[in-house]
Every structure is written in C-alpha cells, then in structure tokens.
Amino acid sequence: MSHPRKPAPAGAEHAPLELERFLPYRLSILSNTVSQAIADDYQRRYDLSVTEWRVMAVLARFHGLSAREVAERTAMDKVAVSRALARLVEAGRVHRETHGNDKRRSVLSLTEAGWLIHDDVAPMARAREREVLDKLDSEERAWLTRILDKLLEGVQGMGDDGEP
Amino acid sequence: MSHPRKPAPAGAEHAPLELERFLPYRLSILSNTVSQAIADDYQRRYDLSVTEWRVMAVLARFHGLSAREVAERTAMDKVAVSRALARLVEAGRVHRETHGNDKRRSVLSLTEAGWLIHDDVAPMARAREREVLDKLDSEERAWLTRILDKLLEGVQGMGDDGEP
DNA sequence: ACGTTATAGTTACAATTGCAACTAATTGCA
DNA sequence: TGCAATTAGTTGCAATTGTAACTATAACGT
Numbered sequence: 001m002s003h004p005r006k007p008a009p010a011g012a013e014h015a016p017l018e019l020e021r022f023l024p025y026r027l028s029i030l031s032n033t034v035s036q037a038i039a040d041d042y043q044r045r046y047d048l049s050v051t052e053w054r055v056m057a058v059l060a061r062f063h064g065l066s067a068r069e070v071a072e073r074t075a076m077d078k079v080a081v082s083r084a085l086a087r088l089v090e091a092g093r094v095h096r097e098t099h100g101n102d103k104r105r106s107v108l109s110l111t112e113a114g115w116l117i118h119d120d121v122a123p124m125a126r127a128r129e130r131e132v133l134d135k136l137d138s139e140e141r142a143w144l145t146r147i148l149d150k151l152l153e154g155v156q157g158m159g160d161d162g163e164p
Numbered sequence: 165m166s167h168p169r170k171p172a173p174a175g176a177e178h179a180p181l182e183l184e185r186f187l188p189y190r191l192s193i194l195s196n197t198v199s200q201a202i203a204d205d206y207q208r209r210y211d212l213s214v215t216e217w218r219v220m221a222v223l224a225r226f227h228g229l230s231a232r233e234v235a236e237r238t239a240m241d242k243v244a245v246s247r248a249l250a251r252l253v254e255a256g257r258v259h260r261e262t263h264g265n266d267k268r269r270s271v272l273s274l275t276e277a278g279w280l281i282h283d284d285v286a287p288m289a290r291a292r293e294r295e296v297l298d299k300l301d302s303e304e305r306a307w308l309t310r311i312l313d314k315l316l317e318g319v320q321g322m323g324d325d326g327e328p
Numbered sequence: 329a330c331g332t333t334a335t336a337g338t339t340a341c342a343a344t345t346g347c348a349a350c351t352a353a354t355t356g357c358a
Numbered sequence: 359t360g361c362a363a364t365t366a367g368t369t370g371c372a373a374t375t376g377t378a379a380c381t382a383t384a385a386c387g388t
Contacts, residue, residue, distance in 0.1 A: 014279065016224035017286045019238065023293050024198045025218070026312050029239050031191040033319045038188055049374090054189070060180035068336060074183065075193050079376075082337060104336040104383045115178065122181045129187050135318035136311060143307040147300060148190050154299035155197045213344090232366060243346070246367060268353050268366040 038128040042121045051076060051084045053121065059094065059110050060118045066105045093117060202292045206285045215240060215248045217285060223258065223274050224282045230269045257281060 054074045071081040088094035093114035099105035218238045235245040252258035257278035263269035
C-alpha cells in the first residue's frame with residue numbers, strides 16, 4: 001500500500017556492475033563450490049561439518065591447544081569453535097581436559113577415533129584440492145600461490161573491526 | 165558416559181593437513197573477508213544484504229528478468245532469490261509484475277528508489293574491489309583473471325549434483 | 329588483600345539459510 | 359481434449375550461524 005513502486009527508469013548512464021567479472025563475486029562462487037565439493041565427501045561419511053573438520057585438522061597438527069588457539073588458527077570465531085568442540089567431544093572424536101595452571105583453559109587433542117577420521121579425510125581433501133589445481137599448469141599454480149599470499153596478507157585485520 | 169574419549173595417540177605418521185596452505189581454506193578466508201568488507205559499506209547505509217545487492221546488480225544490467233533468470237545469473241538458489249525479492253519489493257526497490265503470456269513468471273525491474281541505491285552502491289563496490297586489486301601489480305592482476313577464469317570454468321556444474 | 333579489568337568458554341535468542349513440500353500455471357503427448 | 363509431467367515461485371520447518379550477554383577464572387594495580 002504505502003510503497004511507491006514505480007515501473008523502472010532504466011537509462012544508459014547507470015554503469016551497472018558486471019557481477020561475473022567482479023572479483024568478490026567470483027571468489028565467492030569459486031570458494032563455495034570447491035569447499036562444498038570437498039565437504040560432501042566427508043559429511044556423508046562421518047557427519048562432519050566444515051567447521052568441525054577444520055578444528056580436527058588443527059588439532060592434528062598442534063597438540064594440546066586451547067579452544068581460543070584453535071579459533072585463532074582456523075580463523076573462526078570462538079562461538080563456532082565452542083560449538084564444534086561440543087559436538088566433537090560428544091562424538092568421542094576430541095578429548096578435552098582442563099589446563100592445570102589455568103582452569104579456564106581447555107587442553108584439546110584428537111582421540112583415537114578422531115585420528116582415524118583425520119587419517120581418512122586428510123588425504124581425501126588433498127586429493128580434491130589436487131583435482132582443482134590440476135586445471136592449472138605449473139606456472140599458473142605458482143602465480144596463484146603468490147597472489148593468494150599477497151591478497152591474504154593485504155587483507156589481514158580487515159575482518160577484526162578496529163574497535164577496542 | 166557412553167563415549168570412549170581416550171587421551172590422544174599422536175604419532176608422526178599422520179600427515180596432518182596444513183590448513184594455511186590449503187587452497188579451499190585460503191579461498192574461503194579471502195572471499196569472506198573481502199565480501200564482508202564490501203557488504204559492511206552498504207548494509208549499514210541501506211540495510212541491504214549481499215543477496216539483495218546481487219539481485220539488484222543483475223536487475224540493473226538486465227531488464228525484465230524473471231526470478232529464475234535472476235537466480236541463474238547470480239548463482240543463487242531460487243529460494244534465496246524469492247526471499248530477497250520479497251524484501252526488495254516490500255522496500256519499494258524492485259518493481260514486480262506478471263508476464264503477459266505466462267502468469268507464473270514475474271517481470272522484474274528496479275524502481276527509481278532502487279536505481280538511486282544502485283547508483284550509490286555500485287561505485288562503492290568497485291572502489292573496494294580496486295583497493296584489493298591494488299595490492300597486486302598489473303602482471304599479477306592479469307594472471308589472477310586468467311586463473312579464476314580457468315578454475316571457474318572447471319568448476320561449473322560441480323554444484324548441481326548430477327541427479328536427474 | 330581486594331576490587332577492577334581481562335580472558336576462556338558457554339548459553340540464549342534472533343536472524344539466515346537450506347531443504348522439502350506445496351500451489352499455481354504451462355507444456356506435452358496420448 | 360485431458361491428464362501426467364515441468365516449471366515458476368512461495369511457504370514452513372529445522373538446522374546453522376551471529377551477536378550479545380553471561381559464568382568462571384585469572385591477572386593487575388593499588
């Protein structure tokens with residue numbers, strides 16, 4: 001009732017954005033498609049979310065991390081990590097104890113069941129990554145690495161809003 | 165009680181995934197950071213979601229699309245488009261009428277209010293994209309375009325699961 | 329020692345999203 | 359024709375996620 005929906009002016013001087021050439025859009029499509037393709041593999045098999053898998057991956061590399069450290073290394077926020085850990089502990093894939101000197105901290109590690117899953121999923125994830133990278137020749141792969149390094153470096157802290 | 169949480173084996177032969185070198189992970193960080201930085205600009209100003217902005221962007225370029233066509237061009241699913249359109253129409257930013265020959269179809273266009281927003285947001289989005297690309301020299305930018313073209317082409321249809 | 333401030337992690341609730349089922353209109357073909 | 363199969367779009371519900379508030383512990387300054 002109260003909305004003045006007019007048909008549409010439509011002029012030439014509008015300089016519309018060409019989505020399919022727009023970097024953020026292209027990154028988003030690529031990222032989602034690739035991540036989803038990989039995630040499908042292990043989601044069906046283990047009922048494991050991307051978030052949970054990332055937590056497991058860092059716990060496989062770094063032993064005895066706290067939840068906060070996991071959050072740092074996965075670039076996820078602490079609530080997401082807390083929830084992923086709750087599920088992983090419940091499923092018996094991660095072992096959690098409390099730090100001796102600081103009772104706030106948890107000390108996390110994969111259980112045997114966790115390791116079995118990790119050792120199955122990690123090669124699978126790498127294989128999928130390879131499939132994607134095989135679309136490129138070795139020169140392109142080298143440039144891609146270099147470019148991502150640069151962009152990711154330039155983008156550090158863009159996420160954390162500067163508020164103290 | 166029923167969960168056999170064992171401490172943690174931890175051996176050297178596990179070949180853990182190095183998240184920070186893993187392509188899907190890096191793409192995900194980059195994509196989210198960049199998209200979010202841009203979205204922040206217009207979300208505060210216009211209470212416009214990324215989804216809604218994408219819909220507006222294609223409607224700015226292609227006149228009289230149906231919702232399905234919008235979905236195709238934005239690579240979003242039809243439910244997301246339907247909801248974005250509901251909000252955009254409600255806000256008086258998009259005009260919707262029904263196709264003459266086919267009453268299922270909608271015929272969509274930006275309203276004047278929609279154009280005003282578009283004409284403000286589009287340059288802003290381009291400026292942000294430029295900020296990111298300015299981290300690269302022109303050779304790197306050329307490679308990036310080429311590489312994204314290849315990867316996106318190779319990835320077409322990975323999303324649509326093959327089921328008929 | 330004691331109150332203030334900071335840190336680790338969880339919980340509660342709202343907003344978003346994703347999937348499946350649904351309506352309505354159109355097409356196709358027997 | 360007329361009835362099954364498609365297509366456009368919406369709705370409802372459950373699962374996911376994001377934000378803020380909260381608990382518990384530790385650190386700091388006086």
